[in-house]
Amino acid sequence: MNNAGGRRRPPTIHDVAREAGVSRGTVSRVLNGGHYVSPAAAEAVNAAIRKTGYVVNRHARSLITGRSDSVGFLLTEPQERFFEDPNFNVLLRGCTQALATHDIPLLLMLAGTEDERRRITRYITAGHVDGVLLVSSHSGDPIAEELREAGVPLVACGKPIGLGSRVSYVAADDRDGARDMVRHLLSLGRRRIGVVTGPLDTPGGVERLAGYKEVLAEAGVEVDERLVVSGDYSRASGEAGADRLLAQAPDMDAVFVASDLMAQGVLTALERAGRRIPEDVAVGGFDDSPAALAARPELTTIRQPWDRISAEMVRVLLAQIGGEDPAAVILPTELVKREST
Amino acid sequence: MNNAGGRRRPPTIHDVAREAGVSRGTVSRVLNGGHYVSPAAAEAVNAAIRKTGYVVNRHARSLITGRSDSVGFLLTEPQERFFEDPNFNVLLRGCTQALATHDIPLLLMLAGTEDERRRITRYITAGHVDGVLLVSSHSGDPIAEELREAGVPLVACGKPIGLGSRVSYVAADDRDGARDMVRHLLSLGRRRIGVVTGPLDTPGGVERLAGYKEVLAEAGVEVDERLVVSGDYSRASGEAGADRLLAQAPDMDAVFVASDLMAQGVLTALERAGRRIPEDVAVGGFDDSPAALAARPELTTIRQPWDRISAEMVRVLLAQIGGEDPAAVILPTELVKREST
DNA sequence: GGGTTTGCTGTGCACGATCACAGCATGGCG
DNA sequence: CGCCATGCTGTGATCGTGCACAGCAAACCC
Numbered sequence: 001m002n003n004a005g006g007r008r009r010p011p012t013i014h015d016v017a018r019e020a021g022v023s024r025g026t027v028s029r030v031l032n033g034g035h036y037v038s039p040a041a042a043e044a045v046n047a048a049i050r051k052t053g054y055v056v057n058r059h060a061r062s063l064i065t066g067r068s069d070s071v072g073f074l075l076t077e078p079q080e081r082f083f084e085d086p087n088f089n090v091l092l093r094g095c096t097q098a099l100a101t102h103d104i105p106l107l108l109m110l111a112g113t114e115d116e117r118r119r120i121t122r123y124i125t126a127g128h129v130d131g132v133l134l135v136s137s138h139s140g141d142p143i144a145e146e147l148r149e150a151g152v153p154l155v156a157c158g159k160p161i162g163l164g165s166r167v168s169y170v171a172a173d174d175r176d177g178a179r180d181m182v183r184h185l186l187s188l189g190r191r192r193i194g195v196v197t198g199p200l201d202t203p204g205g206v207e208r209l210a211g212y213k214e215v216l217a218e219a220g221v222e223v224d225e226r227l228v229v230s231g232d233y234s235r236a237s238g239e240a241g242a243d244r245l246l247a248q249a250p251d252m253d254a255v256f257v258a259s260d261l262m263a264q265g266v267l268t269a270l271e272r273a274g275r276r277i278p279e280d281v282a283v284g285g286f287d288d289s290p291a292a293l294a295a296r297p298e299l300t301t302i303r304q305p306w307d308r309i310s311a312e313m314v315r316v317l318l319a320q321i322g323g324e325d326p327a328a329v330i331l332p333t334e335l336v337k338r339e340s341t
Numbered sequence: 342m343n344n345a346g347g348r349r350r351p352p353t354i355h356d357v358a359r360e361a362g363v364s365r366g367t368v369s370r371v372l373n374g375g376h377y378v379s380p381a382a383a384e385a386v387n388a389a390i391r392k393t394g395y396v397v398n399r400h401a402r403s404l405i406t407g408r409s410d411s412v413g414f415l416l417t418e419p420q421e422r423f424f425e426d427p428n429f430n431v432l433l434r435g436c437t438q439a440l441a442t443h444d445i446p447l448l449l450m451l452a453g454t455e456d457e458r459r460r461i462t463r464y465i466t467a468g469h470v471d472g473v474l475l476v477s478s479h480s481g482d483p484i485a486e487e488l489r490e491a492g493v494p495l496v497a498c499g500k501p502i503g504l505g506s507r508v509s510y511v512a513a514d515d516r517d518g519a520r521d522m523v524r525h526l527l528s529l530g531r532r533r534i535g536v537v538t539g540p541l542d543t544p545g546g547v548e549r550l551a552g553y554k555e556v557l558a559e560a561g562v563e564v565d566e567r568l569v570v571s572g573d574y575s576r577a578s579g580e581a582g583a584d585r586l587l588a589q590a591p592d593m594d595a596v597f598v599a600s601d602l603m604a605q606g607v608l609t610a611l612e613r614a615g616r617r618i619p620e621d622v623a624v625g626g627f628d629d630s631p632a633a634l635a636a637r638p639e640l641t642t643i644r645q646p647w648d649r650i651s652a653e654m655v656r657v658l659l660a661q662i663g664g665e666d667p668a669a670v671i672l673p674t675e676l677v678k679r680e681s682t
Numbered sequence: 683g684g685g686t687t688t689g690c691t692g693t694g695c696a697c698g699a700t701c702a703c704a705g706c707a708t709g710g711c712g
Numbered sequence: 713c714g715c716c717a718t719g720c721t722g723t724g725a726t727c728g729t730g731c732a733c734a735g736c737a738a739a740c741c742c
Contacts, residue, residue, distance in 0.1 A: 060728035401698035
């Protein structure tokens with residue numbers, strides 16, 4: 001039984017047909033759907049499949065169906081940042097597992113260099129994957145645009161900018177998450193609430209700021225522009241932002257920070273300025289990244305449902321591959337209360 | 342030019358042949374190697390390829406060659422731990438990129454549940470990938486054994502246990518890394534050097550401990566078993582280990598810890614016990630993970646060349662797919678000196 | 683009983699590439 | 713001149729499927 005390391009030629013549909021005493025067509029029908037097959041024949045075929053250990057040759061199938069039954073997971077942006085982000089890891093893992101239940105392999109595609117971008121675009125537009133799960137930060141990405149034009153089913157993670165409506169996306173409800181956090185800060189009696197926004201050329205950055213302003217307006221609290229500064233999600237920009245806020249509005253009693261990483265920087269700056277947290281200034285983050293747990297004090301933050309996001313991305317993509325129209329899915333966030341508020 | 346979202350049928354080798362005024366065979370020859378083709382014909386074919394935007398249909402090619410020109414990246418063990426480990430991310434990224442330069446897609450395979458394991462085994466043994474890059478902690482894994490028996494080219498990350506010699510592996514030189522660190526501690530004048538080992542059912546754990554003992558023996562320093570405790574690479578086990586060491590050998594003046602994560606725990610325990618670092622106790626880690634930089638004081642540690650490891654894994658795997666014999670590659674580590682020693 | 687529907691089955695073709703083979707010049711050599 | 717080697721090219725067979733189609737028996741309806 002040992003074939004000495006050589007890979008034996010796998011059984012074909014023909015072998016199964018012979019074994020079961022039926023024709024190739026019947027085996028094929030059993031494999032796909034099982035309609036128009038007599039119970040006796042179906043049983044014989046299944047027995048033959050088990051006996052021979054037959055597995056369909058996906059290349060042959062793809063050749064004729066035109067589908068590849070595989071999906072690309074495309075990461076376009078600076079990859080260091082994403083690979084270091086545990087949320088990205090949850091996303092990647094979730095997508096892989098969700099696809100696995102459909103027997104669809106995930107191809108990991110990293111578009112870093114220009115060369116890689118070209119290669120990947122060619123690979124995808126040549127039809128070697130049926131669809132693409134797209135992760136990129138400011139996703140008005142040229143590669144995404146190209147894929148969209150080529151008619152490749154596409155599902156983005158987070159609301160893409162600049163792309164038409166033919167691309168689906170799944171995102172957490174940034175605006176609502178921001179609203180929850182600011183409401184929480186208001187409920188603590190804070191009224192001079194600052195904000196360090198994300199980059200305002202990204203939907204996330206815009207939405208979180210919008211949520212902040214909405215809640216203040218609803219509560220009848222004046223939106224003081226001196227309490228609004230913007231960052232780029234980096235820790236350093238959080239520290240700089242907090243310094244500016246302290247200078248412009250020394251009476252600030254809370255800050256809503258649009259990412260946990262920036263919030264770490266904010267904590268540093270506030271402590272340097274001698275403010276106690278949360279007594280003098282309450283600090284709320286966004287993302288529930290490990291940074292939130294690593295921070296001292298531990299950060300109150302907004303959790304995005306990354307496990308559900310991955311599941312939804314896969315669901316929407318498969319639907320779109322199946323011919324359905326693009327869709328947008330917005331998932332609710334959750335306030336995680338810890339020590340910083 | 343806009344085809345309204347429909348995917349147009351890609352050009353085939355036939356289209357290219359017609360465009361170039363040659364036969365399919367000639368086009369095929371240009372595509373693979375270009376031998377026995379006149380310069381004029383080759384030029385005409387290349388022009389036609391550029392003009393038509395032709396990309397080879399991998400399914401058709403695979404059907405006849407029997408190769409899939411794709412590779413699986415298989416993770417068998419508790420996935421949380423790996424996905425949280427930045428080194429794993431570097432490895433995954435490195436493998437993907439190295440494969441990309443060969444135009445070979447990487448399929449991410451996560452064998453968590455029993456169902457997934459079966460599915461993946463079937464997928465691989467059916468020949469849907471040409472080879473497998475294997476990552477698992479204690480890799481006497483049944484799935485690996487099955488693949489090895491089926492003759493699937495396999496390259497493990499780290500020395501596998503229990504598998505025969507038909508499986509290649511690439512690993513950092515654990516023993517030598519440990520030797521470097523312990524030598525470094527000796528060079529600081531320390532003589533009562535403790536060790537918190539990794540799990541002793543893994544080659545890495547065993548090797549690092551062996552290196553520790555070797556150097557002490559060479560230096561004529563007695564190996565005191567009270568200075569040896571073992572952990573499981575987790576932060577908590579590092580903390581517990583340090584506590585045990587302090588109790589068993591209060592005169593300890595240095596610790597070699599087999600992972601940075603455990604070393605973080607060691608630092609916590611030592612500080613709690615009032616030891617100054619590095620004045621009273623020098624601490625050396627292993628891995629050079631971000632934990633090493635996040636620690637206070639920053640950890641002196643052993644860097645494993647993860648970028649080179651991924652490149653070598655891909656190189657060895659492709660060689661083995663090409664028919665070469667399995668190989669073992671051991672790569673040198675590097676001592677990174679920081680504040681904790 | 684003739685015609686139609688229904689359920690099931692087998693067969694040939696197509697998918698798009700590779701590969702072995704045969705064919706055709708051309709040129710060198712004895 | 714005959715022969716063979718060399719360089720290049722085209723053709724048909726082939727890989728393992730799915731699909732359209734035809735065939736066939738049984739049942740059903742009028």
